[in-house]
Amino acid sequence: MRVFLEIFKEQSEEESEKGVPREEIRVDVSDLGESEIVRKRDEIVAMLGWKNFKSQIHYCYHDEAQVRPCEIREI
Numbered sequence: 001m002r003v004f005l006e007i008f009k010e011q012s013e014e015e016s017e018k019g020v021p022r023e024e025i026r027v028d029v030s031d032l033g034e035s036e037i038v039r040k041r042d043e044i045v046a047m048l049g050w051k052n053f054k055s056q057i058h059y060c061y062h063d064e065a066q067v068r069p070c071e072i073r074e075i
Contacts, residue, residue, distance in 0.1 A: 002060045003030045005037050007044060010052040023050075026058075038075060 009023040025044060029037050034057070041055050055075050061068040 001030075002028060002063060003032075003037075004058040004060060005029045005041055005044075005055065006058050007041060007050075007053055007055045009048075009050050010054065029057075034075075041075065 005025075005027045007025045011020065011022055025048075027040065027044070029040060032040065037057060045053055045055075057073045057075055059071040059073070061070060
């Protein structure tokens, strides 16, 4: 199983209407615990200056011997 931290910057209505692609970050955090993942998220959004964002932990099982669907959990 691989674990990813995914962060999505929320768009303004104007950006959405103009079709501006949403900014997002995906980081492999398979070696981190949940509290470390949250700390990593906080570091990244502070560095980027994002105030309005959504984030999630993506548990990916596609590389497993028995392929299963991914699990997504908002944080």
